[in-house]
Amino acid sequence: xxxxxxxxxxxxxxxxxxxxxxxxxxxxxxxxxxxxxxxxxxxxxxxxxxxxxxxxxxxxxxxxxxxxxxxxxxxxxxxxxxxxxxxxxxxxxxxxxxxxxxxxxxxxxxxxxxxx
Amino acid sequence: xxxxxxxxxxxxxxxxxxxxxxxxxxxxxxxxxxxxxxxxxxxxxxxxxxxxxxxxxxxxxxxxxxxxxxxxxxxxxxxxxxxxxxxxxxxxxxxxxxxxxxxxxxxxxx
Numbered sequence: 001x002x003x004x005x006x007x008x009x010x011x012x013x014x015x016x017x018x019x020x021x022x023x024x025x026x027x028x029x030x031x032x033x034x035x036x037x038x039x040x041x042x043x044x045x046x047x048x049x050x051x052x053x054x055x056x057x058x059x060x061x062x063x064x065x066x067x068x069x070x071x072x073x074x075x076x077x078x079x080x081x082x083x084x085x086x087x088x089x090x091x092x093x094x095x096x097x098x099x100x101x102x103x104x105x106x107x108x109x110x111x112x113x114x115x116x
Numbered sequence: 117x118x119x120x121x122x123x124x125x126x127x128x129x130x131x132x133x134x135x136x137x138x139x140x141x142x143x144x145x146x147x148x149x150x151x152x153x154x155x156x157x158x159x160x161x162x163x164x165x166x167x168x169x170x171x172x173x174x175x176x177x178x179x180x181x182x183x184x185x186x187x188x189x190x191x192x193x194x195x196x197x198x199x200x201x202x203x204x205x206x207x208x209x210x211x212x213x214x215x216x217x218x219x220x221x222x223x224x225x226x
Contacts, residue, residue: 105214107161
């Protein structure tokens, strides 16, 4: 099946700094990628949808200036958490979509962000 | 997305079949039903999807009722590694992102 990777798998940063998370589709081209966030004991929450070469679409309540998304190529999307605060500590999961007669979404392994 | 309803948790003995139900009574004619699972601290893993007919792959079987208002995911011989949260999702269209509900936490017990 299609493989999506994320880097780093876990990161610890100090409050006020920025952190970049990379998401790559390894064996397919993804015109659309998604970013989700998951807090402990909760389900995944969709943050934004990004299409290659255009601005991301953010879900209601997600600050676009805080969570910068760049989808510069068909295999790479990045999420930058700017001026991170402890409440941004979460599990961030990216997903890439491929069309195989039907749209299929594949998920990365996730990035655990801890802001101290 | 069509609203889906799943039991919050289920237990299953190792080696037995795990039958996970999902209610999607508001599903429309062209909405597929997808099943994913999430093992602790990992990204969701695709299991299977279907529209009308029953489907089977190397991981599981999906049984969809004739009226399409509900479905059951069957893991034929559950192992401890199948312990996870299982999500049933019926996206509005093939073009919309998957939106996750609370899912069913399946515990496979030795």
